[in-house]
Amino acid sequence: MGLTSGSTGRKAIDEGLLICRESPEDRVVGLAGNPNVGKSTVFNGLTNLNQHTGNWPGKTVSNAQGRCKHHGKGFILVDIPGSYSLMAHSAEEEVARDFICFGGPDAMVVVCDATCLERNLNLVLQTIEITPRTVVCVNLMDEAKKKNIQVDLAELSRRLGVPVTGAAARSKKGLDALMDAVDSVVVGSFSTDHALRVPYAPEIEEAIALLEPALEKPCGKRLSPRWLALRLLEEDQALIQSAQQYLGVPFSEDPAVQEMLEQARDRLEKADLLGDALQDAVVSALVRQSEKICAGAVRYADRSYSSRDRKIDRILTSKATGFPIMLLLLAAVFWLTITGANYPSQWLSTGLFWVEDRLADFFVWTGAPSFLCDMLVHGAYRTLAWVVSVMLPPMAIFFPLFTLLEDLGYLPRVAFNLDRYFKKCSACGKQSLTMCMVLPILH
Amino acid sequence: MHTLKPLTSLQCGQTARVDALTLQGSMRRRLQDIGLIEGTQIECVHKSPAGDPVAYLIRGAVIALRAEDSAGVLVSCG
Numbered sequence: 001m002g003l004t005s006g007s008t009g010r011k012a013i014d015e016g017l018l019i020c021r022e023s024p025e026d027r028v029v030g031l032a033g034n035p036n037v038g039k040s041t042v043f044n045g046l047t048n049l050n051q052h053t054g055n056w057p058g059k060t061v062s063n064a065q066g067r068c069k070h071h072g073k074g075f076i077l078v079d080i081p082g083s084y085s086l087m088a089h090s091a092e093e094e095v096a097r098d099f100i101c102f103g104g105p106d107a108m109v110v111v112c113d114a115t116c117l118e119r120n121l122n123l124v125l126q127t128i129e130i131t132p133r134t135v136v137c138v139n140l141m142d143e144a145k146k147k148n149i150q151v152d153l154a155e156l157s158r159r160l161g162v163p164v165t166g167a168a169a170r171s172k173k174g175l176d177a178l179m180d181a182v183d184s185v186v187v188g189s190f191s192t193d194h195a196l197r198v199p200y201a202p203e204i205e206e207a208i209a210l211l212e213p214a215l216e217k218p219c220g221k222r223l224s225p226r227w228l229a230l231r232l233l234e235e236d237q238a239l240i241q242s243a244q245q246y247l248g249v250p251f252s253e254d255p256a257v258q259e260m261l262e263q264a265r266d267r268l269e270k271a272d273l274l275g276d277a278l279q280d281a282v283v284s285a286l287v288r289q290s291e292k293i294c295a296g297a298v299r300y301a302d303r304s305y306s307s308r309d310r311k312i313d314r315i316l317t318s319k320a321t322g323f324p325i326m327l328l329l330l331a332a333v334f335w336l337t338i339t340g341a342n343y344p345s346q347w348l349s350t351g352l353f354w355v356e357d358r359l360a361d362f363f364v365w366t367g368a369p370s371f372l373c374d375m376l377v378h379g380a381y382r383t384l385a386w387v388v389s390v391m392l393p394p395m396a397i398f399f400p401l402f403t404l405l406e407d408l409g410y411l412p413r414v415a416f417n418l419d420r421y422f423k424k425c426s427a428c429g430k431q432s433l434t435m436c437m438v439l440p441i442l443h
Numbered sequence: 444m445h446t447l448k449p450l451t452s453l454q455c456g457q458t459a460r461v462d463a464l465t466l467q468g469s470m471r472r473r474l475q476d477i478g479l480i481e482g483t484q485i486e487c488v489h490k491s492p493a494g495d496p497v498a499y500l501i502r503g504a505v506i507a508l509r510a511e512d513s514a515g516v517l518v519s520c521g
Contacts (some may be wrong), residue, residue, distance in 0.1 A: 085476040089469050116504040119478050283475040290478070300503070310488065313505075319492045416507050420493035423509070
């Protein structure tokens with residue numbers, strides 16, 4: 001399915017909201033995370049569904065669902081699109097944010113990459129702002145260990161005020177502990193009263209303090225008034241519309257809210273913090289807070305990425321060796337695909353055409369009219385046999401090889417090498433991979 | 444004395460501190476979301492064979508930026 005406007009954006013979330021509970025006791029848990037942190041692997045590990053995991057951001061555009069049982073309790077897991085932020089700058093972010101705000105999850109899980117936790121915390125902080133019933137799952141702990149990065153999960157949990165668990169989802173480690181933590185948040189045995197509140201610049205805090213009390217009543221327990229106040233100040237019209245629909249209260253027309261909003265905006269205007277400046281200040285506060293949290297909870301043996309990775313990257317992307325290696329690798333993949341496929345193709349066609357002869361014999365034996373035999377056996381069956389024997393072997397060789405390159409992380413390097421050239425034809429480097437995929441099929 | 448220059452002028456292996464983003468719109472937000480704000484340390488780690496895009500080390504993650512975008516990031520060295 002392509003990315004039509006219907007499969008992204010608002011329509012997708014509307015469809016995503018159709019949560020299929022198997023029993024009314026089932027709890028809904030949303031799974032968020034930055035792109036490429038192994039979120040889909042966590043999802044698959046928990047639900048035993050086999051959702052394809054891809055290496056490109058925004059793999060999950062609409063919300064996939066699966067059910068998992070933990071200590072006799074049912075949980076519906078909703079895999080929401082990977083994003084770096086919930087400020088709704090893209091369709092993925094909008095779907096992610098709308099699910100957390102309006103999808104009514106009983107708990108949220110934010111999957112993080114232990115090897116670059118600081119960047120991931122931005123999303124964690126934004127999620128906690130919307131709902132404190134959040135569990136942080138620090139994935140790729142095995143990778144972090146290899147890179148000598150130590151993550152103090154207990155300290156992280158103390159600083160964030162929500163449960164934090166470690167995991168290595170690829171080897172299915174830590175998933176039980178994750179579900180224990182989710183359960184503790186859902187039943188309330190872990191109190192999220194002390195969930196972190198990101199402090200903003202004093203002027204912004206004053207503006208929020210003015211507006212927040214007026215929003216407490218319309219929000220009830222369904223939305224965080226502090227969070228909504230900030231979005232009102234940012235004038236996020238689309239969100240305000242959705243929030244009014246969700247709460248069923250046209251709060252932006254409430255005179256009390258309007259009056260306070262005006263006062264709050266005056267306050268911000270004096271500090272020159274309206275529009276873009278406000279967004280800048282909000283994002284900066286989130287990034288600084290992430291930095292501060294990580295400073296005490298994550299220890300890097302080597303802050304920069306390892307010299308081994310650096311050397312490999314240099315070889316794979318340098319002027320002298322980047323292209324030759326790329327051409328060699330792709331040539332090897334194509335050669336294996338094209339030459340290697342000949343043998344199984346041969347066997348398949350021999351086998352399938354032998355079956356054709358037997359089928360024809362069978363038709364003759366039954367005494368069926370010859371046009372029927374021609375149509376079904378020499379027509380339909382033969383075409384099918386041809387297509388299968390020609391197409392199946394190259395695909396069965398090419399795609400696993402390509403997946404191997406993807407898993408090794410080589411494909412982003414190819415995109416990096418080729419981006420400039422593809423850009424000249426108004427494409428981007430990532431599309432070189434689509435082209436690679438098309439070549440053997442054309443063959 | 445700090446001198447402001449665009450990120451594009453950084454050579455491989457050089458480290459700088461972000462001073463301002465002159466980019467507007469969605470690219471500005473995207474860079475901020477990955478942690479590129481005032482004061483962020485940034486290191487130029489590789490150039491692609493064509494010289495563009497260039498890979499930078501930002502908060503422990505390697506990220507490739509095109510020159511058209513990184514020209515809108517002002518940094519100061521030393």
